[in-house]
Amino acid sequence: MSAADLRERQRPLKAAYREDPASAVQTSTATAVVDQQALTATVGTWAGDVVAGLHPATGGDGTEACSGDIILQALVACAGVTLASVATALGIEVRSASVTANGTWDARGTLAVDRDAPVGLTDIELVVDVDTDADEEKVARLLELTERYCVVARTLAEPPEVRVRRG
Template sequence: MDATELRAMQAPIKERYRNDPKAGLVTLKARGSLDDTNIACKVETGRALAVAGLHPATGGSGLELCSGDMLLEALVACAGVTLKAVSTALDIPLRGATVVAEGDLDFRGTLGVAKDAPVGFAEIRLRFDVDTDAEQEKLDQLLKLTERYCVVYQTIRNGPKVDVVLARA
């Protein structure tokens, strides 16, 4: 897909959202069910069933997916798609690119071993390694717009309001 095809595909969508701002509001959902025998949660991904469990650093077997890894994978996926879309829209040729996300966790917080240890990622690093001959000015613009339009990055960065409810089934 080139920039012209991308613009043509997105033009009617953008026009609809300009004319009807409420049409752009979409609620995404994720659903999971607890495993009856293991400390695991079966998450419906839309394509398959992903089974998340404890990280080995908290006693998990390592056979199930770790939700922290899944968060980083979602960041990589979103950032990669966004980078590709922006590079396409700006006609910045990429021969290839790799996206890497790393996050630092102190599992003492998760396990309640140290009250001063945070629960969750203390730091996340996102890196793009791009194979291109594009000028640095174009690459700076590519990074700026990728950060601006990456949904997962912006969600992590801005910490949205989250409501949590426990209800009887």
């Protein structure tokens, strides 16, 4: 897609959101069906069901998806799409690109081995490998805007309040 095609596709959306800011607020929903016997949660996605289970470090056998890995997968997917969109908007030709996320977590926290050990990812590094003829200044701008506009990266950097309630 060209930069002009992207602008044309987004133009009516931007105009509508400027005119009615409330129309830009979207609700995304995901649902998991829990299986206590199997210790899994099955999430329906557009690409089919994903069965999440325990990570091997917490007693799983590695045959189900790990929720921590799913967070990282969402991050690289979002960062990749954002990178492609930003590169297109800036007129930067990318021959190839990959995005890798490395996350660190302490199994003691989720297993309640140590009450002071954190639960969840505590450190995430996003590594972008991009092959382009663009100069370093343009690549730096590309990475800066990718980080700024990636929904998942922004959500992790500035987490919303999460409330658990009975449905």
